[in-house]
Amino acid sequence: MKEVVFLKQIAFYGKGGIGKSTTVCNIAASLADEGKKVMVIGCDPKHDCTSNLRGGKEIPTVLDTIREKNLDKLNLDEAIEKGVISIDDIVYKGYKGIYCVEAGGPKPGYGCAGRGVIVAIELLKKMNVFETLGVDVVLYDVLGDVVCGGFAMPLRMGLANQIYIVTSSDYMSIYAANNICKGIKEFAKTGRIKLGGLIYNVRGSLDAEDIVKEFAKKLRTDIVGKIPNSFLIAEAEIEGKTVIEYAPDSEIASIYRDLAKKIYENKGGVIPKPLENEEILMIGRKIKERLKSFYK
Numbered sequence: 001m002k003e004v005v006f007l008k009q010i011a012f013y014g015k016g017g018i019g020k021s022t023t024v025c026n027i028a029a030s031l032a033d034e035g036k037k038v039m040v041i042g043c044d045p046k047h048d049c050t051s052n053l054r055g056g057k058e059i060p061t062v063l064d065t066i067r068e069k070n071l072d073k074l075n076l077d078e079a080i081e082k083g084v085i086s087i088d089d090i091v092y093k094g095y096k097g098i099y100c101v102e103a104g105g106p107k108p109g110y111g112c113a114g115r116g117v118i119v120a121i122e123l124l125k126k127m128n129v130f131e132t133l134g135v136d137v138v139l140y141d142v143l144g145d146v147v148c149g150g151f152a153m154p155l156r157m158g159l160a161n162q163i164y165i166v167t168s169s170d171y172m173s174i175y176a177a178n179n180i181c182k183g184i185k186e187f188a189k190t191g192r193i194k195l196g197g198l199i200y201n202v203r204g205s206l207d208a209e210d211i212v213k214e215f216a217k218k219l220r221t222d223i224v225g226k227i228p229n230s231f232l233i234a235e236a237e238i239e240g241k242t243v244i245e246y247a248p249d250s251e252i253a254s255i256y257r258d259l260a261k262k263i264y265e266n267k268g269g270v271i272p273k274p275l276e277n278e279e280i281l282m283i284g285r286k287i288k289e290r291l292k293s294f295y296k
Contacts, residue, residue, distance in 0.1 A: 007136070008137045008161055010140070010160055010164065010263065011142055011159070011160035012139065012140065012142065012165075013163060013164070013165050013166070013177075013180045014176065014180070015144045015167070015172060015173045015177070016044075018167065018176075018203065019168075019201040020142075021042070021044070021052070021141050022052065022233060023166050023256075024141040025053050025242045026242045026243055026244055026253075026260075027256065027263060028095075028242075029242040029256075030260035030261070031136075031260050034260075034261075037097070037133065037136045037137075038136065038138075039091075039099035039100075039129075039130070039138045040053065040094075040100055040138075040139045040141060041101045041103065042100075042103060042141050043120075043142040043154075045103075045116060046105075047105070048102075050098075050100035050102060052237055053095045053098050054094040055240040056241075058102070059092045059102055060102075061102040061103060062102065062104055062119055062123060063105065069085060069089075071084065076123055077126060085123075087129055090123065090124075091133070095244075099135065103116035103120035104120075117142075121159065144176050152183060155183055155187035161193075161194075162193075162263075163180075163196060164195075164224065164263065165177045165181070166199045167198055167201065167215075168200070168203040168212075169208035169212050170206075171284045171288075174212070174215055175280055177198065177215075178280055181195065181219055184272055185274060188271045195221050195269055195270050195271070196263065196266055196268070197222045197224035197269075198216050198219075198221060199223070200212050200223045200225070202227065206287075206290065206294060207228075207229075208287060208290050209226065211283060211286055211290070214283070218275055218279065219272045220270050220272060221272055224266070225259035225263075227252075227255060227259070228252070232246065232247045232252050
């Protein structure tokens with residue numbers, strides 16, 4: 001068994017549809033190109049977080065595998081000991097050997113959407129997956145609802161060394177980012193969890209970087225990277241690929257590589273100071289005025 005000298009674990013949060021999975025997969029591909037052993041754990045019940053690392057192909061989720069093997073009522077330790085479930089059942093390889101795991105969710109209409117995250121993390125730990133595979137860095141792609149215990153697992157268990165929040169200049173995206181910061185502040189009591197910064201992902205026609213910078217400053221953090229609009233991102237995803245794989249010599253690929261390097265090498269972080277409701281509303285009004293002038 002290969003011993004892991006230092007395992008860097010990073011969680012990415014953000015409002016649904018903000019481009020979080022796209023960002024995570026491109027960062028993973030960038031790190032893999034640099035020779036890092038990377039694992040991406042998809043913590044969204046839609047279980048499509050890692051598809052761009054595997055040519056658009058989805059993989060069986062941890063919860064689906066447990067259901068198919070009728071392990072719902074079986075103790076996980078017993079299942080592992082008897083070889084009923086193995087690492088190969090839940091970990092799949094993608095671009096440049098990136099290890100891909102999808103937590104999955106319950107059957108529609110049943111159970112907690114975050115249960116897959118809880119079960120997946122518990123199973124990975126019990127099977128010593130990180131140590132066995134010699135992983136250098138784990139990237140958690142988490143749905144932005146830290147109210148749910150499942151989605152808060154990387155925070156509650158102190159798994160992630162750092163948290164990054166993907167946001168645009170859309171009001172609801174900033175609102176969600178502020179709520180995520182409330183969760184980070186709450187769970188930072190463990191002494192390990194820090195906000196590494198915001199990733200500004202430009203969505204739509206409005207690029208209000210100054211407003212996002214103001215928001216970051218109020219949180220006591222920074223924008224660690226800006227991802228501009230690029231048709232190559234959409235083109236790559238249609239092919240089930242990251243930009244790193246699809247257009248490796250492009251400017252947008254270079255931006256992702258720079259962001260990946262900055263995140264991997266960052267050892268700092270802060271406990272954020274979430275904004276009060278009135279402060280968030282003030283930012284919303286600024287966005288509203290910017291949109292009105294933009295469309296005049």
